[in-house]
Amino acid sequence: MAVDRVRERAVFAADPRQSRGRLVAEPPSPSRNDFRRDCDRIIHSTAFRRLAHKTQVFVFHEGDHFRTRLTHTLEVAQIARSLARALGLDEDLSEALALAHDLGHPPFGHAGERALDHCLAGFGGFDHNAQALRVVTVLERRYARFDGLNLTWETLEGLVKHNGPLTDRDGRGIGRYRERGVPPAILEYQDRQDLELWSYASAEAQVAALADDIAYDAHDIDDGLRADLFSIDDIATVPVIGVWLDEIGRDHDVLDPTRQAHELIRRVITRMIEDVIAESGRRLAALAPKSADDIRHASAPVIVFSAAMEDADKAIKGFLYPRMYRHPRVDRIMSDAQRVVRDLFDHYTRSSSDLPAEWRDGFPETDELGRMRRIADYIAGMTDRYAIIEHERFFERTPELR
Numbered sequence: 298m299a300v301d302r303v304r305e306r307a308v309f310a311a312d313p314r315q316s317r318g319r320l321v322a323e324p325p326s327p328s329r330n331d332f333r334r335d336c337d338r339i340i341h342s343t344a345f346r347r348l349a350h351k352t353q354v355f356v357f358h359e360g361d362h363f364r365t366r367l368t369h370t371l372e373v374a375q376i377a378r379s380l381a382r383a384l385g386l387d388e389d390l391s392e393a394l395a396l397a398h399d400l401g402h403p404p405f406g407h408a409g410e411r412a413l414d415h416c417l418a419g420f421g422g423f424d425h426n427a428q429a430l431r432v433v434t435v436l437e438r439r440y441a442r443f444d445g446l447n448l449t450w451e452t453l454e455g456l457v458k459h460n461g462p463l464t465d466r467d468g469r470g471i472g473r474y475r476e477r478g479v480p481p482a483i484l485e486y487q488d489r490q491d492l493e494l495w496s497y498a499s500a501e502a503q504v505a506a507l508a509d510d511i512a513y514d515a516h517d518i519d520d521g522l523r524a525d526l527f528s529i530d531d532i533a534t535v536p537v538i539g540v541w542l543d544e545i546g547r548d549h550d551v552l553d554p555t556r557q558a559h560e561l562i563r564r565v566i567t568r569m570i571e572d573v574i575a576e577s578g579r580r581l582a583a584l585a586p587k588s589a590d591d592i593r594h595a596s597a598p599v600i601v602f603s604a605a606m607e608d609a610d611k612a613i614k615g616f617l618y619p620r621m622y623r624h625p626r627v628d629r630i631m632s633d634a635q636r637v638v639r640d641l642f643d644h645y646t647r648s649s650s651d652l653p654a655e656w657r658d659g660f661p662e663t664d665e666l667g668r669m670r671r672i673a674d675y676i677a678g679m680t681d682r683y684a685i686i687e688h689e690r691f692f693e694r695t696p697e698l699r
Contacts, residue, residue, distance in 0.1 A: 335393040344678065347678065372516060376512055378392055380504045386500050391508075395505045400433065402677075411635060451499060529542065535609075535616045569606060572602055
């Protein structure tokens with residue numbers, strides 16, 4: 298199947314005309330469907346703009362060409378649109394979910410998330426997926442009639458469940474939530490609007506999740522090579538990468554290392570997209586869904602890698618983990634970044650008067666959980682640079698993060 302072929306809308310695609318609607322009813326737009334409006338609201342949100350200055354792997358002053366949360370998000374959106382188009386799914390919903398999936402990340406990427414999770418250990422912890430839901434339902438304040446962005450049920454459902462169900466039918470946490478339970482922010486919203494946490498999300502949400510995986514593999518290889526954390530010869534030891542590099546060598550007699558790396562990244566993205574389309578097509582043909590709800594109520598996800606490509610994905614991530622995410626240089630910087638976040642959290646718990654005026658307004662002084670959550674919300678919204686500036690304001694020594 299050609300990736301760029303525009304297919305007729307599948308019967309199991311999410312349909313904006315049949316959306317379950319928004320928590321606060323709004324009149325329809327004369328020029329945009331509901332899922333397109335969700336995309337536009339996300340793009341124009343403050344949290345989306347902040348992604349430009351939030352760490353993916355490398356902090357901002359290590360170089361202008363490394364990915365940020367924003368460039369990662371745009372790459373995920375492009376891949377999600379390609380997959381949705383080829384599978385006859387709703388491109389706008391897939392794009393909305395790709396655009397929103399990282400809105401809950403704090404400064405300094407996963408290091409900042411680990412630090413906030415530690416700080417909130419006695420208060421339900423910190424989960425960036427739950428925080429993304431909190432951003433789009435509570436923290437964005439752009440509209441006169443409601444807090445948040447008032448996104449459609451389908452977008453909120455996909456944002457929360459793009460990696461699969463969170464609970465069983467009886468509401469007990471499953472998977473990563475089995476031991477710790479579902480994050481409080483998700484349960485709080487669930488009391489307002491049932492997102493059916495026990496079911497899978499739409500095919501469009503599953504597309505966004507796979508697009509995230511593909512983008513991670515491709516751009517982390519690219520950034521790791523650019524940062525000299527490993528070489529082409531090093532990553533050629535990953536079997537599937539070695540095969541693709543051999544293909545490049547046969548197709549192009551002599552390439553400089555930069556062009557060779559870019560040719561490799563193109564193959565990573567293209568082959569993974571082609572694999573998802575082929576394997577998902579087989580699963581969809583076997584399931585024969587007649588509606589979007591048939592996808593939700595299936596016993597397994599339908600948008601997936603083949604077994605061979607899933608093994609390749611694991612091998613790539615297995616290579617990158619020790620050589621990139623746990624590289625001594627990256628590890629040291631991220632350790633310092635965690636300290637910045639923990640220091641700020643400790644400071645604001647002692648001196649809430651140092652919070653900006655809009656964050657002090659209605660500050661829940663007598664509600665310990667509410668106070669901790671308010672402080673975490675504030676810090677999670679910071680960019681890397683602002684977190685460093687705030688740390689320098691309150692502490693004599695701030696890590697250089699270099």
